[in-house]
Amino acid sequence: MKSLRDVPRKSIPLVTFNNVSFSWPGDKQNIISKCNFSINASGLWMIIGKNGSGKSTFLKLISGVLKPNSGIVNCSVCVGMVFQNPDHQILMPNCRSELLINTNQKFSNQESNKRIKFVLNQVGLTGFENRPIHTLSGGQKQRLAIACALISEKNLVLLDEPTALLDEASQIKVLKIIKQLTTDKINPLTALWITHRQEELNYADAVAEFNNGRLSEWQKPSKFQNN
Numbered sequence: 016m017k018s019l020r021d022v023p024r025k026s027i028p029l030v031t032f033n034n035v036s037f038s039w040p041g042d043k044q045n046i047i048s049k050c051n052f053s054i055n056a057s058g059l060w061m062i063i064g065k066n067g068s069g070k071s072t073f074l075k076l077i078s079g080v081l082k083p084n085s086g087i088v089n090c091s092v093c094v095g096m097v098f099q100n101p102d103h104q105i106l107m108p109n110c111r112s113e114l115l116i117n118t119n120q121k122f123s124n125q126e127s128n129k130r131i132k133f134v135l136n137q138v139g140l141t142g143f144e145n146r147p148i149h150t151l152s153g154g155q156k157q158r159l160a161i162a163c164a165l166i167s168e169k170n171l172v173l174l175d176e177p178t179a180l181l182d183e184a185s186q187i188k189v190l191k192i193i194k195q196l197t198t199d200k201i202n203p204l205t206a207l208w209i210t211h212r213q214e215e216l217n218y219a220d221a222v223a224e225f226n227n228g229r230l231s232e233w234q235k236p237s238k239f240q241n242n
């Protein structure tokens with residue numbers, strides 16, 4: 016098995032914001048304010064911003080959980096989410112059953128098993144099919160959450176500070192897995208990674224800063240060193 020997803024055509028943006036503004040009910044100020052951005056290719060895109068600046072709100076606008084007060088959100092692909100705390104998204108008692116509920120029901124048992132094996136291998140959890148969730152480390156749970164996005168054939172994976180609760184070794188492993196997936200020669204993933212950790216930016220293909228409700232231009236990670 017070479018790949019599960021269709022490769023998005025590069026000329027078509029996967030997601031675009033056009034002057035998007037949003038405020039939470041009761042808030043006078045927009046937390047997202049006339050924000051413009053787009054992602055038009057596979058790779059590892061990172062957004063850095065301070066706590067409370069509106070990064071999670073921004074992701075909810077991309078995924079369609081929230082609708083903007085004004086402006087246009089265009090998202091032409093299937094979006095998967097990986098949250099800061101994997102315990103908030105993993106529902107089932109073991110890896111196989113968690114992946115199974117994220118698998119298209121149309122597949123035979125044999126095909127599903129093949130796909131489960133394939134994605135576990137992709138995230139460095141080979142042979143983990145029957146592992147109970149409670150025996151996994153935080154980093155392993157995050158990699159399982161990534162495998163769930165892969166098996167459900169999401170074209171764009173949004174990761175909301177996925178390493179914030181991890182120790183350094185697990186943090187690096189999760190970063191490396193995503194980097195590997197986004198540089199795959201046959202079917203590279205598109206990932207949008209939110210962080211407030213400067214040291215993670217070195218893994219990115221492009222970095223933008225979220226500040227005052229807006230996203231800066233995409234820049235090379237080196238631009239953000241020693242800031």
Ligand SMILES: Nc1ncnc2c1ncn2[C@@H]1O[C@H](COP(=O)(O)OP(=O)(O)O)[C@@H](O)[C@H]1O
Nearest residue numbers: 039040046064065066067068069070071072073
């Ligand atoms: N569910 C919510 N209801 C009302 N206000 C919210 C909600 N979630 C976030 N906010 C407000 O939006 C602001 C930005 O939150 P958030 O997008 O989570 O920031 P970040 O992810 O950058 O830390 C917060 O200061 C908070 O007041």
Ligand SMILES: [Mg+2]
Nearest residue numbers: 070071175176
């Ligand atoms: Mg957040």
